[in-house]
Amino acid sequence: QLLESGGGLVQPGGSLRLSCVASGFTFSDYAMGWVRQAPGKGLEWVSAFGGSGGGTYYADSVKGRFTISRDNSKDTLYLQMNSLRADDTAVYYCTKGPWGTGFIWDYWGQGTLVTVSS
Amino acid sequence: EIVLTQSPGTLSLSPGESATLSCRASQTFSGNYLAWYQQKPGQAPRLLIYGASSRAADIPDRFSGSGSGTDFTLTISRLEPEDFAVYYCQQYGSPGTFGQGTKLEI
Numbered sequence: 001q002l003l004e005s006g007g008g009l010v011q012p013g014g015s016l017r018l019s020c021v022a023s024g025f026t027f028s029d030y031a032m033g034w035v036r037q038a039p040g041k042g043l044e045w046v047s048a049f050g051g052s053g054g055g056t057y058y059a060d061s062v063k064g065r066f067t068i069s070r071d072n073s074k075d076t077l078y079l080q081m082n083s084l085r086a087d088d089t090a091v092y093y094c095t096k097g098p099w100g101t102g103f104i105w106d107y108w109g110q111g112t113l114v115t116v117s118s
Numbered sequence: 119e120i121v122l123t124q125s126p127g128t129l130s131l132s133p134g135e136s137a138t139l140s141c142r143a144s145q146t147f148s149g150n151y152l153a154w155y156q157q158k159p160g161q162a163p164r165l166l167i168y169g170a171s172s173r174a175a176d177i178p179d180r181f182s183g184s185g186s187g188t189d190f191t192l193t194i195s196r197l198e199p200e201d202f203a204v205y206y207c208q209q210y211g212s213p214g215t216f217g218q219g220t221k222l223e224i
Binding site: 093 | 119165168174210216217
């Protein structure tokens with residue numbers, strides 16, 4: 001199970017931190033990520049963190065503004081979002097990969113809505 | 119960046135019929151790292167197919183994937199009412215990108 005939290009309304013230029021608490025699997029072994037979906041639009045991969053000490057990866061659209069991190073002792077994935085823009089408005093899904101690396105997602109949370117608006 | 123183009127945008131069929139959804143990549147990618155997801159309204163996506171043709175856990179065998187290189191297909195045989203949804207393809211190389219989706223409607 002993946003349970004996201006931290007979404008909400010924020011003004012342009014503001015910051016938010018999303019959290020995703022995982023359960024039911026050995027969190028540290030698997031790649032984890034964030035995928036977003038703007039209202040009425042398709043899916044956009046945002047960021048990923050490899051398992052077992054793997055690296056971090058970002059979409060060009062968020063590079064330099066978003067930071068992904070994980071706390072394996074707490075089975076929790078984070079997404080720190082800074083300098084938010086209106087086009088960051090979306091449902092953000094926490095995702096789990098079937099392996100320690102890669103950008104494929106076999107489990108998804110229910111999502112948390114981030115709205116960037118003044 | 120690899121761009122995935124899905125067609126058609128919308129597919130109208132009836133239960134019991136078969137659906138063929140297409141996903142074309144702007145360039146060849148290695149390893150057939152192509153996945154398909156299903157998304158129903160108000161729900162998170164669900165992984166159906168990975169490696170272009172391998173079914174994910176608990177996916178019925180009426181879902182099948184095929185293709186290689188730049189052209190991939192998702193086939194759904196004997197459509198059930200619960201199959202009507204939006205389907206996305208994704209290449210999961212580095213990094214992963216999604217197609218724009220195909221809506222399968224009754």
